[in-house]
Amino acid sequence: MSDKRKIIxxxxxxxxxxLARIAGLFSSRNFNIESLAVGETEDPTTSRMTxxxxxxxxxxxxxxxxxxxxxxxxxxxxxxxxxxVERELALIKINTEGKxxxxxxxxxxxxxxxxxxxxxxxxxxxITGNDERINSxxxxxxxxGIKEMVRTGPVALIREKKKxx
Amino acid sequence: MKGSKILLECLKxxxxxxxxxxxxxxxxxxxxxxYSEKQIKLVLVRHEQGAAHMADGYAxxxxxxxxxxxxxxxxxxxxxxxxxxxxxxSVPIIALTGQVLTSHIGNDAxxxxxxxxxxxxxxxxxxxxxKTKDIPQIIKNSFYIxxxxxxxxxxxxxxxxVLIGDVDFQYPDAPNLRGYKPNYEGNKLQIKKAVExxxxxxxxxxxxxxxxxxxxxxxxxxxxxxxxxAPVTTTLMGIGSIPWxxxxxxxxxxxxxxxxxxxxxxxxxxxxxxGARFDDRVTGDVKTFAPHADIIHIDIDSASIGKIIKVDxxxxxxxxxxxxxxxxxxxKKEHKEWLExxxxxKQDFPLTxxxxxxxxxxxxxxxxxxxxxxxxxxxxxxxxQNQMWAAQFYKVSKPRTxxxxxxxxxxxxxxxxxxxxxxxxxGKIVFDIxxxxxxxxxxxxxxxxxxxxxxxxxxxxxxGYLGMVRQWQELFFGKRYSHTYIEDxxxxxxxxxAYGAKGLRATKKEEVVKVLxxxxxxxxxxxxxxxxxxxxxxxxxxxxxxxxNNMLEGELA
Ligand SMILES: Cc1ncc(C[n+]2csc(CCOP(=O)(O)OP(=O)(O)O)c2C)c(N)n1
Ligand SMILES: [Mg+2]
Numbered sequence: 001m002s003d004k005r006k007i008i009x010x011x012x013x014x015x016x017x018x019l020a021r022i023a024g025l026f027s028s029r030n031f032n033i034e035s036l037a038v039g040e041t042e043d044p045t046t047s048r049m050t051x052x053x054x055x056x057x058x059x060x061x062x063x064x065x066x067x068x069x070x071x072x073x074x075x076x077x078x079x080x081x082x083x084x085v086e087r088e089l090a091l092i093k094i095n096t097e098g099k100x101x102x103x104x105x106x107x108x109x110x111x112x113x114x115x116x117x118x119x120x121x122x123x124x125x126x127i128t129g130n131d132e133r134i135n136s137x138x139x140x141x142x143x144x145g146i147k148e149m150v151r152t153g154p155v156a157l158i159r160e161k162k163k164x165x
Numbered sequence: 166m167k168g169s170k171i172l173l174e175c176l177k178x179x180x181x182x183x184x185x186x187x188x189x190x191x192x193x194x195x196x197x198x199x200y201s202e203k204q205i206k207l208v209l210v211r212h213e214q215g216a217a218h219m220a221d222g223y224a225x226x227x228x229x230x231x232x233x234x235x236x237x238x239x240x241x242x243x244x245x246x247x248x249x250x251x252x253x254x255s256v257p258i259i260a261l262t263g264q265v266l267t268s269h270i271g272n273d274a275x276x277x278x279x280x281x282x283x284x285x286x287x288x289x290x291x292x293x294x295x296k297t298k299d300i301p302q303i304i305k306n307s308f309y310i311x312x313x314x315x316x317x318x319x320x321x322x323x324x325x326x327v328l329i330g331d332v333d334f335q336y337p338d339a340p341n342l343r344g345y346k347p348n349y350e351g352n353k354l355q356i357k358k359a360v361e362x363x364x365x366x367x368x369x370x371x372x373x374x375x376x377x378x379x380x381x382x383x384x385x386x387x388x389x390x391x392x393x394x395a396p397v398t399t400t401l402m403g404i405g406s407i408p409w410x411x412x413x414x415x416x417x418x419x420x421x422x423x424x425x426x427x428x429x430x431x432x433x434x435x436x437x438x439x440g441a442r443f444d445d446r447v448t449g450d451v452k453t454f455a456p457h458a459d460i461i462h463i464d465i466d467s468a469s470i471g472k473i474i475k476v477d478x479x480x481x482x483x484x485x486x487x488x489x490x491x492x493x494x495x496x497k498k499e500h501k502e503w504l505e506x507x508x509x510x511k512q513d514f515p516l517t518x519x520x521x522x523x524x525x526x527x528x529x530x531x532x533x534x535x536x537x538x539x540x541x542x543x544x545x546x547x548x549x550q551n552q553m554w555a556a557q558f559y560k561v562s563k564p565r566t567x568x569x570x571x572x573x574x575x576x577x578x579x580x581x582x583x584x585x586x587x588x589x590x591x592g593k594i595v596f597d598i599x600x601x602x603x604x605x606x607x608x609x610x611x612x613x614x615x616x617x618x619x620x621x622x623x624x625x626x627x628x629g630y631l632g633m634v635r636q637w638q639e640l641f642f643g644k645r646y647s648h649t650y651i652e653d654x655x656x657x658x659x660x661x662x663a664y665g666a667k668g669l670r671a672t673k674k675e676e677v678v679k680v681l682x683x684x685x686x687x688x689x690x691x692x693x694x695x696x697x698x699x700x701x702x703x704x705x706x707x708x709x710x711x712x713x714n715n716m717l718e719g720e721l722a
Contacts, residue, residue: 013344017293021285028286058471065468071290071310074344 005034006060007086007156009077010049010067011041018072022049025070031055031063035153046074050155052131079156086130088154092138095145097121104144111137122147130154166334168297168327169198172261175304177204178336181232183223183588184208184261185216189236190276191263191325208588208617211609213240215581217247218607220258222585225568226543228381230257230312231585237263238276241322242283246575248318249287253572254402255379257316259307260284264324267295281322289317297330302337309340314347315466316379347465351480351487359437359461359478360494366435366459368503369395372418375402375571376440376464378564382485383407386439389488393498396507398426400441401556402571409560415507416516419447420707421553424514427705427713429507430455438462440484443473444572445709453712463487516557523673524698527551527626530677531558534596534624537681542594543568543586547579547603549633551626553703555598577606580623584610587619594622594685601627602651604692611664614690622684623692625657628699636702640717661692670694 012018019038026033034052041048053063067076094104101123108115108125111133117124127137131154138146166174172195176184185208188196199207210216213235220231235244241262251258265274281291290310292303300323307319363369371390377383383406390397390413397407398418407414416423418430430436436458441447448454451474462469462476463484470479480487518528531554534542540562546552546569561567568586570578583597597604604625614621629652638646661668667687671680677695684691705716 017281017285020282024285062468062472069466069468071342071345 003054003056004060004080006053006055006063006078006080007084007154008051008053008064008067009079009156010051010073011046011075011077012049013072013074014040014045014047015072018047021070021072022051022067025066029062029066031059035151037153037155039155050153052154077158079158082158084156084158086154086156087128088131088134088152089126089128090134090138090149090151091116091124091126092141092146093122093124093148094141095121095147096123099144107137107140113137166331167194167198168300168323168330168332169195171297171300171332171334172304172323172328173198173202173205174334175301175336176232179304179308180229181205184232184234185210185219185223185585186234186261187213187216187236187240189240189263191237191265192234192323192328194325194328195234195263195323207234208613210581211612212607213243214247214577215584215607215610215613217244217258217260218250218575218578218581219585219588220260221247221251221256221578222545222568222582223589224251224256224258224585225254225582226565226586227589228565229589230259230308232259232261234261235263236276237265237280238278241280242278245283245287248284248320250570250573250575250578251318252287252289254375254570255316256318257311258318259311260318260320262320262322263328264293264322266326267324268326270324280320284320287318288320289315291320291322293322294324294327297327298332300327301335302341305337306340306342309342310345314345315376348481349465349483349486351463351482351490355478355480356487356490356494359480360491362435362459362461362478363393363437363491363495364498367500368433369393369435369437369500370429370433370458371395371397371437371439372400372430372441373397373403373406373439374400374441376484377403377406378440380440380465380484381564382439382488383564385485385488385492387411388492389437389495392492393495394500394504395437395498396429396504398422398430400444400447400571401569403441404556405561405564405567408562415511417556418713419444420449420709421557421703421705422707423516423557424705424716425507425510427707427716428510430458431713432506433458436460438464438476439488440464442469448473448713449707449715450710450712453714523675525671525674525677525695527554527628527695527697527701528558529674530624530626530695530697531555531598533677533681534598535560537678537685538594538596542566542596543583543590545569545579545583545586545595545597547597547599548574548576549600549603549631550628550636550701550703551598551600551603551632553633554626557703559598576600576603580604580621581607581610583621583623584614584619587621597621597623599623599625600632601625601629601655601657602631605655608660611661611666611690611692615665618689620687620689620691622690625692625694626697627657627694628697628701630699632701633703635700639700639702640706641708657692657694666690666692668692668694670696672696
């Protein structure tokens with residue numbers, strides 16, 4: 001069976017130990033987690049995690065079921081086949097030494113990146129977008145040389161259904 | 166009210182009568198409160214592992230929640246094997262552990278262990294109580310979590326200052342768990358699909374596990390079997406959910422299952438799995454398991470469904486309700502030909518053993534225990550050959566009377582579990598069918614049995630070996646018996662006497678009944694050393710990972 005990417009929203013009790021329960025579940029059940037982003041929600045007693053996992057159908061189904069079994073998990077939302085907005089932020093420090101800076105700036109503009117810092121031989125850029133967008137920017141920047149990089153992992157929300165009148 | 170007192174009041178509200186426990190520094194305030202407690206009895210064990218297994222044996226035999234208690238650090242870590250054992254077999258226990266002062270947590274304080282961290286993967290849930298005022302709601306939640314849905318252990322870690330703190334006490338009416346809603350009702354559409362599959366099937370087999378016992382679904386399962394005339398096989402955990410002598414019962418399946426159960430499963434065109442989880446000891450090679458069968462899987466735990474094997478009709482919910490609905494909807498079936506075939510296998514390949522000669526055969530001892538207790542006893546087992554022989558040859562009539570560590574296979578489980586079962590069933594005979602290796606893992610609990618006069622009987626099937634491991638060495642490692650010969654100098658009779666229990670020994674077949682009679686007429690704990698044939702094997706056997714059709718057999722039949 002071929003591996004599939006799954007993006008899940010998990011609403012959990014905002015309590016100590018919850019992150020450990022989720023992380024522990026992934027390691028003890030041998031699940032492959034690609035990224036996990038967590039933060040507060042509109043309700044301060046809950047947090048929302050966005051988890052990206054990869055695996056075959058059986059594994060992905062197990063992940064959802066095992067998450068649901070945790071007492072501190074209030075809701076699991078599989079967004080994979082929904083109409084959702086996915087955003088991730090990346091900070092990338094690019095090597096500019098001996099490179100054509102205007103070419104680099106050209107790409108940063110195309111990707112609507114923001115320059116957050118510069119030094120005489122580096123530029124730090126902030127890029128937001130979905131997984132694909134960030135990957136393609138990184139691919140281009142590889143040719144220039146990436147000195148350092150950090151990504152938040154995606155967060156996602158399902159779009160509201162549009163009302164028709 | 167003090168935290169300790171609040172805790173005891175909460176336990177009383179939950180109907181707790183007995184706690185198996187052991188004291189230590191940080192739980193002193195609680196033990197002080199217990200000192201003047203009238204309603205709840207504390208059974209002082211000799212090792213915390215014993216306390217956890219006792220709570221477990223109490224829970225399995227009564228259906229109630231078992232409670233154990235230990236101090237922080239080493240006390241808490243000594244519970245871990247017992248908690249894991251309960252987790253694997255879905256047993257509702259509450260483990261109360263002491264913890265260092267909240268202000269000391271994380272400082273590597275004396276006797277500090279992160280027990281909520283350690284137990285996280287082996288509990289249904291756990292709590293570190295941070296405030297005295299949180300105790301009542303946490304106790305309410307814990308009992309609810311432990312005993313509902315798919316039951317399991319809950320650990321409650323109680324820092325010393327939480328036990329000492331003083332607040333007003335009020336017990337909540339209900340749990341406050343928005344993330345936990347066990348689903349009991351089966352999906353109607355799925356039930357309808359199941360009924361259709363059942364009515365279409367020519368060679369159905371009902372395969373039941375411990376879930377049927379937990380759900381109390383025996384009567385419904387038997388009604389289903391009788392209505393559709395399907396043979397019933399059980400897992401190790403399911404033993405007792407259908408009486409041994411029911412004409413449709415075909416015994417246990419899997420690695421040491423009956424040939425006729427395994428043949429039936431392999432030939433079946435429909436497998437109705439109820440409260441079972443397709444463990445590898447049951448399925449053998451999953452790819453060749455029940456190759457012709459459609460599968461209906463009924464389980465309270467949706468994660469058990471589709472985990473190992475693809476199923477055609479999944480039904481999540483309580484076995485009792487779902488099976489009852491199916492029985493009401495399904496048409497009667499005869500399956501004459503199929504049953505004839507199954508019964509022919511039953512006749513041709515019975516479970517048997519060679520009982521010639523003077524030497525005591527373990528199977529014979531087990532048969533005699535059944536006879537002499539008229540099948541009324543509660544049986545616990547240790548782990549190894551003793552456990553498998555007990556599963557094969559003890560004739561179990563009722564649910565909750567065959568108690569064994571299935572999922573974890575914990576040596577040293579049976580004896581403390583027997584004490585727990587005895588505590589919950591004071592008038593009953595409780596027999597631990599043991600091995601000479603396993604019994605030494607919690608032998609210290611003899612002191613507990615003697616002190617409280619829990620009159621449990623222990624039948625040690627003494628083969629001088631870690632027999633089950635030796636059997637694997639014989640079959641798969643060219644008889645190289647690496648470190649499985651344990652015929653050390655333990656004199657079990659003297660050992661029993663040293664603890665103030667009765668010790669008995671039988672070395673010849675003709676002594677077996679006499680010794681059992683003597684044990685049964687003694688009002689107190691008895692350890693019986695049965696010197697059995699040393700290299701007896703458990704047959705039949707499906708090698709690990711092989712197909713169920715591939716059953717090895719000894720020279721006996
Ligand atoms: C705590 C623990 N350690 C090790 C094992 C592995 N093991 C399984 S059966 C067995 C031998 C048991 O020996 P004994 O109690 O004498 O039973 P027998 O098989 O001889 O009847 C061992 C070592 C286990 N199941 N549990
Ligand atoms: Mg042995």
